[in-house]
Each structure stands twice: as structure tokens, then as C-alpha cells.
């Protein structure tokens with residue numbers, strides 16, 4: 468749905484907060500709306516990671532001038548050379564825009580002065596005590612503060628609990644003595660990026676928008692309406708924040724459900740993947756979720772606990788989230804126990820000195836992202852019991868430094884050929900990258916433990932393959 472259409476169907480009213488200024492000749496709102504719709508606006512994106520960079524790409528594709536701001540100097544230096552660290556993004560789009568002076572990568576927050584809209588896509592991780600770490604969002608708001616000017620639209624895209632934009636970002640920005648809804652405009656629009664998903668690029672995914680007041684909502688709706696397929700305005704900042712966190716909780720809970728069923732069905736001699744394939748032929752009331760070796764990435768293992776933390780303020784608990792977390796968190800240990808079972812029953816040996824080749828380091832297929840990846844956790848668990856692990860991942864030449872597994876950093880991905888595969892006691896498939904030759908794996912491995920049902924893709928998978 469285009470911008471004009473969506474703005475006209477804005478029947479919802481903001482639940483609370485500023486209602487926006489009375490419109491008069493001097494109101495900047497209409498002029499801004501026009502700049503967004505005509506794509507003549509300059510848009511700044513703060514935080515050029517897995518979310519921010521695809522957003523930049525979508526904005527450039529629609530014809531906007533884009534300022535890309537990050538505190539990571541190396542990243543900005545690379546972008547200035549036309550290099551893009553996310554392999555599935557087309558580098559030429561960025562290079563062309565650089566040449567045409569439509570894309571300005573920078574570390575200087577003063578450049579924000581030029582921007583008609585500022586989109587914030589910085590990380591929202593958990594602290595060591597598994598509580599929300601909003602320091603990146605707060606720091607970003609503080610860096611915007613001295614550069615905030617009248618007539619700018621600020622949109623938070625980072626995932627967080629309902630109340631973040633109003634209670635954390637707004638008070639910081641209002642220290643400027645400018646008022647949200649009057650002098651500047653504040654909105655929340657969650658990113659729904661699915662890295663590596665070639666079917667749905669940023670512009671093909673409908674965008675939820677919530678505003679602090681009616682003008683903020685109209686402006687955010689018009690901006691996204693100019694470059695995404697559809698906008699979905701909701702009545703408040705909090706509703707928009709709740710949509711995103713609900714989507715991620717929905718995934719976490721359903722993945723936990725199939726993980727739990729997988730373990731039970733395995734004992735009963737029933738194949739969970741076969742059950743799901745058959746169940747999903749029901750044309751209504753069933754949605755397929757797939758089991759795996761544990762959650763990974765920046766979203767599903769983390770975001771639900773933002774709401775759990777917030778719920779305590781209301782004296783309520785989020786038992787589904789906690790239970791799902793418990794089940795999903797035990798999956799790496801379950802996979803290790805399956806490797807032990809297979810080694811024991813097939814060779815009479817245990818893990819000690821067993822050589823294990825882990826296929827897949829990224830947390831999901833066809834991308835390089837290793838954040839929270841269960842592969843790293845499993846390598847540590849296996850090695851703690853005396854196993855000797857190597858890994859192969861076509862997207863990850865060497866294990867990156869992570870907070871949880873610093874000892875694994877720098878380990879290089881081994882080449883994958885028949886000779887290499889046959890030299891290991893067990894090949895453990897953790898990520899089902901499409902480019903892996905699974906036939907080569909099953910033909911050469913002594914034992915394959917497959918956590919993704921990847922070997923089902925090839926004819927010829929034999930009795931050496933066990934699912935986990």
C-alpha cells in the first residue's frame with residue numbers, strides 16, 4: 468500500500484501523548500510529509516548492522532539521500548570504500564550511491580543536522596544478568612541530543628519492551644528544550660528483517676508504525692509508505708513495541724514446543740520432521756515451526772526476556788516465555804547427549820578423544836551471523852568432555868570473537884572433502900546451509916548426527932545418519 472493510501476486510512480488515534488500541533492501555515496509537518504512522499508528527504512540511519520544496512524539499501528533504492536552513521540570506525544571506513552560486510556547485500560547499490568553522492572557513511576553525529584528523519588537501529592542485548600541492556604539506545608539518544616533540530620522525525624527501530632521510546636528516548640531528546648509532537652516528532656517502527664531470506668527484502672515486509680501523537684504517526688507512515696510495500700499504523704508507540712516483541716515470543720514459544728515434542732517422539736520412534744511435513748498439509752489452524760539445536764541470533768533468544776523483565780513492574784509473570792527459554796536453552800545439551808548415544812551404540816566409545824566435525828557455525832542457514840549461535844556452545848560442551856572439534860562453515864572462514872566464547876575466536880573453518888569428512892568419528896550438522904554437499908557428507912562420514920534434517924534432502928542417506 469502506498470503512502471497516500473495508508474495515510475488516508477489512518478483511522479486509529481494515538482492512545483496518549485501529544486496530539487501534535489495545530490496545523491497552520493508555518494507548521495513543518497505538511498512540508499515534511501511532501502518531502503517523504505516525493506523522496507526528496509535526507510534520511511539518517513544510525514547503527515549499520517544486520518538491520519541498519521538493509522534499511523539503507525531500501526532507502527537508496529527508493530531514491531532518498533542517506534546518511535549512514537555508526538560508531539564503528541572500521542565499518543565506516545569500509546563503507547566509504549564501497550565494501551559491505553553483509554554478503555547477501557548488493558555492494559554495487561552502495562557503491563553507485565556513494566559515487567552519486569547520495570550515500571554518506573560517517574561517524575560524526577553533527578552530520579545528523581542535514582537529516583529530515585533519523586532511524587535508530589542499534590543493538591538491544593541482555594546484560595550478564597539477563598536484563599535489558601538499553602545502553603546503546605540511550606547513548607544514541609544522547610548523541611542525537613546536541614544535533615536535534617526542529618522538524619526532525621526520530622524513529623526507534625531497535626527491538627525493546629513497550630515503553631522504551633516514551634520512557635527512555637523521549638526524555639533524553641526533550642533535554643534539548645524541544646518538545647516531542649511540537650518541535651520534533653518521535654515514532655517507533657520495529658524492524659522485521661530476516662537476514663538471508665531472499666523472498667522478503669526490507670521493502671517487501673509490511674512496516675508497523677506507532678507515533679508519539681498524530682503528526683508523528685502520519686510522518687512515520689508517510690516515510691515508510693515511500694519505500695516499503697505496506698505500512699500498518701497502530702494507536703501508540705507502546706502498541707508498536709508490543710507487536711514486535713509478540714512476534715518474537717510467538718516464535719520462541721513455538722520453537723520450544725516442537726523441540727519438546729521432538730525429544731518425546733524420538734523416544735517413541737517417531738520422526739518429528741515427518742510429523743511436521745504431514746501436519747502442515749492441514750489448510751488451517753497449523754503453522755510449521757522446526758526443531759533445532761538451540762536458539763541463536765540477536766532476536767529470539769533475547770527479546771522475549773525484555774518483556775519478562777518489564778512484567779515484574781506489573782507484578783505479573785511471563786510463564787510461557789520462561790518455559791520456552793528453559794526448553795530452548797537445554798537443546799545444545801540434548802544434542803551433545805545424542806552425539807554421545809550414537810558414539811556409544813555404534814562404536815562402544817565415549818566422547819573422550821572423539822574427533823568431531825561440526826558443520827555450520829552460523830545460527831541459521833545461508834548467513835554468516837554467529838551471534839548466540841548454539842554451534843559455539845556445543846563445541847565448548849563437547850570439548851569439555853574431551854572431544855576434539857573442528858568446524859566447517861562456508862560463510863564463516865574463522866570463528867569471530869564473542870563475549871560468551873572468547874576461547875574459540877580465530878579457529879579456522881576446515882575444507883570439506885571426502886577425505887576430511889571420513890577422518891572424523893562424527894559429523895554433526897548444526898546449520899543447514901544450502902551450499903553444503905550433503906551427499907558428499909553422508910557418503911563419507913562414519914556417523915552423521917543431523918540436527919536440521921538436512922540429509923533428508925539427498926537420496927542415499929543411509930543408516931549412518933541419526934537425527935537429533
Ligand SMILES: NC(=O)c1ccc[n+]([C@@H]2O[C@H](COP(=O)([O-])OP(=O)(O)OC[C@H]3O[C@@H](n4cnc5c(N)ncnc54)[C@H](O)[C@@H]3O)[C@@H](O)[C@H]2O)c1
Nearest residue numbers: 514515516517518537538539588589591607625626658660
Ligand atoms: N539481526 C536481526 O535479524 C534483527 C531483526 C529484527 C530486529 N533486530 C533488532 O534491531 C536492532 C539492531 O540489531 P542488529 O542485528 O542490526 O545489530 P548489529 O550489531 O548487527 O548492528 C548494530 C550497529 O550499531 C552500531 N552502534 C552501536 N552503538 C551505536 C551508537 N551509540 N551509535 C551509532 N551506532 C552504534 C554498532 O557498531 C553496529 O554496527 C536490535 O534491537 C535487534 O534486536 C535485529
